[in-house]
Amino acid sequence: MSIAAVWIIFLLVVLVFWFIGRNKQKNQKKCPFCGRMIPKDADNCPYCGKGLSEVCPYCKMPVEPNWGVCPYCGKKIDRHKLV
Numbered sequence: 001m002s003i004a005a006v007w008i009i010f011l012l013v014v015l016v017f018w019f020i021g022r023n024k025q026k027n028q029k030k031c032p033f034c035g036r037m038i039p040k041d042a043d044n045c046p047y048c049g050k051g052l053s054e055v056c057p058y059c060k061m062p063v064e065p066n067w068g069v070c071p072y073c074g075k076k077i078d079r080h081k082l083v
Contacts, residue, residue, distance in 0.1 A: 032066040 028037045034048040043053045056063050059073035070077055 032064070 027040050029040050029042075030036070031038050031045040031048060031050070031052070033050040034045060036045070036047045038045050038047070038052075044051050050065070052065060053062050054065055055061065056070040056073060056075070056077060058075045059070060061070065061072040063070055063077060067077060069075070
């Protein structure tokens, strides 16, 4: 195998990995309500409009809508008491 063929294979492998890495959605998360990909730091889903950042009624720390227990105070989160 010639050096030129090795370089061509190397460049093809690099391009494949570049395309794979480019398509990963590193700065996104899935909306727990509609399932679409949204920016990781979004407070509201731009598609369904649901609020994504809520506050624990006990310790007032931010919690995700799909959490059942607050990771800060350890208390069970009642969905109806979220602010």
